[in-house]
Amino acid sequence: MAGKRSRSQSRAKRPDSASKVAAGTPIRVGIIGTKFMGRAHSTGWNGANRFFDLPRSIELATAAGRDPRETAAFAKRWGWTRGTTDWMSMLEGDEVDLVDVATPNNLHAEMSIAALEAGKHVACEKPLAATLDQARAMRDAAKKAARRGLRTYVWFNYRRCPAVALAHQLVKEGRLGRIFHVRASYLQDWGRAGTPLLWRFDSKVAGSGAHGDLNAHIIDMARFVTGEEFNEVSGAIEKTFVADREIPGGGGGAISGKGGRKSAKRGRSTVDDCVLFLARFSGGAVGTFESTRLATGNQNRNQIEVNGEKGSIRFDFERMNELLWWDDTLPSKLRGWSRIMCTNGGDHPYAGAYWPPAHLIGYEHGFVSECADIALDLADRAPVAPIPDFADAFETQRVLEAAIRSARERRPVKLKEVT
Numbered sequence: 001m002a003g004k005r006s007r008s009q010s011r012a013k014r015p016d017s018a019s020k021v022a023a024g025t026p027i028r029v030g031i032i033g034t035k036f037m038g039r040a041h042s043t044g045w046n047g048a049n050r051f052f053d054l055p056r057s058i059e060l061a062t063a064a065g066r067d068p069r070e071t072a073a074f075a076k077r078w079g080w081t082r083g084t085t086d087w088m089s090m091l092e093g094d095e096v097d098l099v100d101v102a103t104p105n106n107l108h109a110e111m112s113i114a115a116l117e118a119g120k121h122v123a124c125e126k127p128l129a130a131t132l133d134q135a136r137a138m139r140d141a142a143k144k145a146a147r148r149g150l151r152t153y154v155w156f157n158y159r160r161c162p163a164v165a166l167a168h169q170l171v172k173e174g175r176l177g178r179i180f181h182v183r184a185s186y187l188q189d190w191g192r193a194g195t196p197l198l199w200r201f202d203s204k205v206a207g208s209g210a211h212g213d214l215n216a217h218i219i220d221m222a223r224f225v226t227g228e229e230f231n232e233v234s235g236a237i238e239k240t241f242v243a244d245r246e247i248p249g250g251g252g253g254a255i256s257g258k259g260g261r262k263s264a265k266r267g268r269s270t271v272d273d274c275v276l277f278l279a280r281f282s283g284g285a286v287g288t289f290e291s292t293r294l295a296t297g298n299q300n301r302n303q304i305e306v307n308g309e310k311g312s313i314r315f316d317f318e319r320m321n322e323l324l325w326w327d328d329t330l331p332s333k334l335r336g337w338s339r340i341m342c343t344n345g346g347d348h349p350y351a352g353a354y355w356p357p358a359h360l361i362g363y364e365h366g367f368v369s370e371c372a373d374i375a376l377d378l379a380d381r382a383p384v385a386p387i388p389d390f391a392d393a394f395e396t397q398r399v400l401e402a403a404i405r406s407a408r409e410r411r412p413v414k415l416k417e418v419t
């Protein structure tokens with residue numbers, strides 16, 4: 001991308017930080033949430049110490065959950081020094097330096113703001129919050145806390161797939177030239193009628209359905225890869241196909257509730273199953289976005305294609321080690337889609353920390369790389385790829401909000417309307 005860097009590409013210069021004072025000392029992490037993301041982040045914090053040569057090591061200090069027995073078992077299994085059912089207890093005193101928020105969306109604001117006020121850095125899951133108001137409060141609290149040297153991070157982990165980070169680099173180097181199209185979709189299929197009424201189907205807890213869950217990722221990825229910001233959203237459609245669902249009887253898998261106990265009670269989903277929209281970008285590109293939990297046969301198909309005047313890139317998380325690349329500057333007899341295996345240590349972002357070429361990495365390595373990048377940033381060293389902070393993630397939340405307004409009011413919505 002030529003010209004001015006967008007928020008997704010850069011960090012504002014910060015005052016001398018708390019972390020600088022503590023350079024060299026371990027970063028003591030406390031996590032809230034012990035299920036799907038609790039496990040993914042624990043893998044990340046543990047793995048970052050082992051795969052990367054970090055300027056500051058990471059200490060897994062405290063894990064907070066809700067059930068005492070489950071929390072104690074989680075802490076033991078994943079290497080946390082202490083387990084607690086009182087997340088606020090980790091904010092008192094000097095037990096942790098950074099709080100990792102891995103709880104449902106409506107809790108992000110309360111937990112993150114309390115942690116910042118207690119003088120902790122915060123790494124919060126996405127979407128930044130369940131509502132724009134909560135997200136704005138988080139952005140403002142982060143801005144205030146930054147004056148005390150505190151930093152914020154948001155777990156948009158797909159930025160740390162080597163192929164996505166490479167796409168970001170290729171655009172930044174100008175290899176795609178002017179960008180015409182962004183075509184992004186995040187397709188899952190676990191939201192069918194048999195899936196119970198988990199918190200992900202409750203708008204008071206989740207804020208939205210596939211939209212905040214999946215569009216948040218591809219909005220962030222589009223901003224990160226292209227370096228352009230959204231100017232306008234239009235033509236949005238928000239649809240709930242399965243409103244009536246079984247109220248879970250307890251237990252079951254973290255995402256789909258699979259294997260949980262049956263119950264005779266039923267309730268209503270108050271979120272979308274899919275949201276589609278069109279977009280215009282600051283550099284003149286146009287884009288299409290689609291997220292759904294009902295794309296039968298697509299289990300975690302997080303895809304983006306960017307078409308520029310000099311080339312195109314295409315990424316699909318179900319083939320996460322590969323970036324497809326079309327170089328239109330080649331003689332026509334040589335042009336074609338190349339499949340770049342993004343596993344070459346010296347060349348591909350993050351690859352050098354893991355295995356020899358074509359010894360593939362997986363979902364968890366994105367979290368390992370993210371934890372390593374956070375540790376680098378807290379030692380005032382540049383992360384491999386920029387990490388979104390609360391201000392950056394607020395920009396993604398504004399796009400989510402613009403799309404919902406466009407769908408409900410059936411009109412184009414300019415981003416400057418959404419503040």
Ligand SMILES: NC(=O)c1ccc[n+]([C@@H]2O[C@H](COP(=O)([O-])OP(=O)(O)OC[C@H]3O[C@@H](n4cnc5c(N)ncnc54)[C@H](O)[C@@H]3O)[C@@H](O)[C@H]2O)c1
Nearest residue numbers: 033034035036037038065066102103104105125126127254
């Ligand atoms: N980055 C990604 O790719 C990705 C993937 C999945 C989920 N997420 C996000 O991660 C967050 C958590 O999702 P998940 O899939 O781990 O959910 P989950 O249901 O598997 O786990 C939620 C955890 O939060 C805990 N919790 C809930 N209420 C609490 C409270 N009041 N106090 C303390 N702990 C509480 C639960 O006990 C549980 O341990 C959500 O914001 C979600 O959007 C991100």
